[in-house]
Amino acid sequence: MEFELKDVTLFSRLSKEQLETLQFHVHVRHYSKDSVLFYEGDKSAYLQILLGGTVRLYKTTAKGSQIHMHHFTAPEIVALYAAFEKVSFPATCEFLTDGMIGFLPLEKVYELLGDSDFSMTLISVLTKRMKLLSDLFHRETIYTSEAKIADVICNNPTVFSRLKNTEIASILNITPETLSRTLTKFKNKKMISIDHHVLTILQKDALIEIIEANIISKH
Amino acid sequence: MEFELKDVTLFSRLSKEQLETLQFHVHVRHYSKDSVLFYEGDKSAYLQILLGGTVRLYKTTAKGSQIHMHHFTAPEIVALYAAFEKVSFPATCEFLTDGMIGFLPLEKVYELLGDSDFSMTLISVLTKRMKLLSDLFHRETIYTSEAKIADVICNNPTVFSRLKNTEIASILNITPETLSRTLTKFKNKKMISIDHHVLTILQKDALIEIIEANIISKH
DNA sequence: AGACATTCTTGATGCATATCAATTAAATCC
DNA sequence: GGATTTAATTGATATGCATCAAGAATGTCT
Incomplete structure (x- = not known):
């Protein structure tokens, strides 16, 4: 199953023109099962949009074991806050199935921030992510x-x-x-x-x- | 030390008029050291703004011990995402000093969301909070x-x-x-x-x- | 259906850190 | 400045889960 930008909640309220502009700047890459999208500690200048497949996010402990954090299934943004805060990814992201990522240069996302519809959607998506993390913290601690x-x-x-x-x-x-x-x-x-x-x-x-x-x- | 709304990062870019409107709807309460602002599981229809003093956020385990999460020192918003997601507070908030809270009805905050300057500040504050939580998760796990x-x-x-x-x-x-x-x-x-x-x-x-x-x- | 691989179960042991308890050291008070 | 409270240290033991190791059950393949 492959999705388009408009299927991603974050972009659901954009106009046709805005979507087309984004579409123009997105480059898509396919990944095979078990491949790694990024490692904990990596940085990226792109917003990474999961357009197909399922990924798993996890941290690695000193002893090499993994701490599972989340599963994300397309369509979804991966590593949302890390992109906006421009910090290194707090976890490793690995494909559980074959999949597909759209890479969108962060500048193009910043350009949308003036649009209050987009901002509001972003705020809502961010707070939902925060709840996800908060619940995870609760479970683990x-x-x-x-x-x-x-x-x-x-x-x-x-x-x-x-x-x-x-x-x-x-x-x-x-x-x-x-x-x-x-x-x-x-x-x-x-x-x-x-x-x-x-x-x-x-x-x-x-x-x-x-x-x-x-x-x-x-x- | 007592602060005003304009000293809070979230409101720093508001106009004089916007600030005055907010100010009109805020009601302020004083708290003494060791008093509890809210308990884990509580809900509130207000954005809670720490205008004076220092608070501590913690979870309580089954055995009654406390898991420390954060210290917040005025001026700062407490429980930001819980307010926006309208979920119950994930932690208890207790004063470490005498302090002061401004309660702002959430509707008044929603009214500001159309202002793209405000939205952008909110996004930035939210992602910083997310980093705080993400780092805490890393330390604890x-x-x-x-x-x-x-x-x-x-x-x-x-x-x-x-x-x-x-x-x-x-x-x-x-x-x-x-x-x-x-x-x-x-x-x-x-x-x-x-x-x-x-x-x-x-x-x-x-x-x-x-x-x-x-x-x-x-x- | 039989054979091999994978997964599940069960027991023994290990490990990091908490808990409990006693002692020593430091801070505070009249 | 000694007395008393509070905090820090140290040792012994407990706990919750992981790890290691084997055997039993289940699944898969031809």
């Missing part, structure tokens, strides 16, 4: 492994049929062993059951309690 | 305790004369014991010396190496 797992079970139970446990573990930044042990524990406590990769929630309350224990209100 | 400590020693050595070790530890989200042990280790290795609360760096290279070990480039 406040949640225990159990809470992370309870959280996906409640909010995204279908991943258990779509992905292998090793993949789920890597997204949650825990080891497959910990995931396996915790799922066994939940099964023993009759909070969930898993049959042929289909997860059924038996005691939502108990799961929510595990998550909530990690969102203490001090009122 | 990638850095080891040693790296955190090496980092403050290199980038902010004066804190050791300004703050008690318990306070430094709490900002770094480590225990005073760990801080003490690590500083002793650095002293034994002749990387630093501390005399009457004044820290002297003896081997910057060695410290930087500890930090860099946590910023791997895979090129």
